[in-house]
Amino acid sequence: MKFIHISDLHFHMHEEDNSQTTATLKYIERHYPQHNLIITGDIADDGHEEQFHRAFEALEPFQGRIFICPGNHDFGAAGNFYSQERAERFDTMLSIPLKQGGTFTGDQTPVVNLLREGDLKIMLIALDTNLETDHPFDFACGEVGERQLRFLDTILSDPFSQAFKKLLFFHHHPFIHHDPLMELTDARQLMRTIYNRVDVVLFGHKHVMGRWENVNGIAHILASDNSPGKDFAREIIITQDQPIAVNDIAIS
Numbered sequence: 185m186k187f188i189h190i191s192d193l194h195f196h197m198h199e200e201d202n203s204q205t206t207a208t209l210k211y212i213e214r215h216y217p218q219h220n221l222i223i224t225g226d227i228a229d230d231g232h233e234e235q236f237h238r239a240f241e242a243l244e245p246f247q248g249r250i251f252i253c254p255g256n257h258d259f260g261a262a263g264n265f266y267s268q269e270r271a272e273r274f275d276t277m278l279s280i281p282l283k284q285g286g287t288f289t290g291d292q293t294p295v296v297n298l299l300r301e302g303d304l305k306i307m308l309i310a311l312d313t314n315l316e317t318d319h320p321f322d323f324a325c326g327e328v329g330e331r332q333l334r335f336l337d338t339i340l341s342d343p344f345s346q347a348f349k350k351l352l353f354f355h356h357h358p359f360i361h362h363d364p365l366m367e368l369t370d371a372r373q374l375m376r377t378i379y380n381r382v383d384v385v386l387f388g389h390k391h392v393m394g395r396w397e398n399v400n401g402i403a404h405i406l407a408s409d410n411s412p413g414k415d416f417a418r419e420i421i422i423t424q425d426q427p428i429a430v431n432d433i434a435i436s
């Protein structure tokens with residue numbers, strides 16, 4: 185099974201401001217019709233209704249093979265000020281119509297999707313790492329939260345999960361130790377929870393590509409830059425018997 189990881193699309197209100205983003209998505213749609221698409225948040229630039237509308241129009245063709253999670257810009261103006269109204273909009277205008285199999289706002293539980301192809305079983309786990317807070321700096325750096333961590337631990341502990349290859353994705357950066365405004369406040373608890381228990385971790389937020397192999401007992405940890413207008417994105421190929429492969433593939 186093949187996946188493409190992109191991130192931080194930052195859809196704007198006006199069509200003319202989204203030309204790079206729509207060109208990138210059209211390229212992916214045309215060249216990779218069999219790939220699943222994972223978008224690690226900041227799909228809208230500040231959570232305005234018209235931005236989510238534009239995003240849905242561009243993402244609808246991927247229906248059935250698209251998996252998303254929210255970023256700080258989806259839930260708040262300038263990515264710094266949490267707004268419940270904008271957060272709910274992410275679910276009503278994207279998560280639900282794009283059939284994510286769950287919603288992100290409020291309940292603080294991971295959204296899980298199970299994919300099967302022959303003997304291959306893949307579990308996709310999406311987290312909402314936005315902190316529902318009034319403090320602008322806390323919000324930009326993000327948090328998984330105790331409740332969501334507990335659910336994640338329960339999912340990973342369940343004997344049912346053992347037969348699945350696990351791909352975990354979220355928006356915020358889990359380990360930039362020198363940048364407190366970028367790192368999740370509970371990054372250490374997250375890494376402890378997933379140690380040796382997931383196969384791939386994907387995130388965005390910082391707009392810089394990154395790749396770590398066999399760190400924290402995880403085969404591949406990948407950071408995506410802001411994909412619109414970029415030359416390449418990462419492709420992840422998961423098979424039943426072979427090690428997971430990660431490649432750079434053209435997106436323009």
Ligand SMILES: [Fe+2]
Binds near residue numbers: 355389
């Ligand atoms: Fe972000």
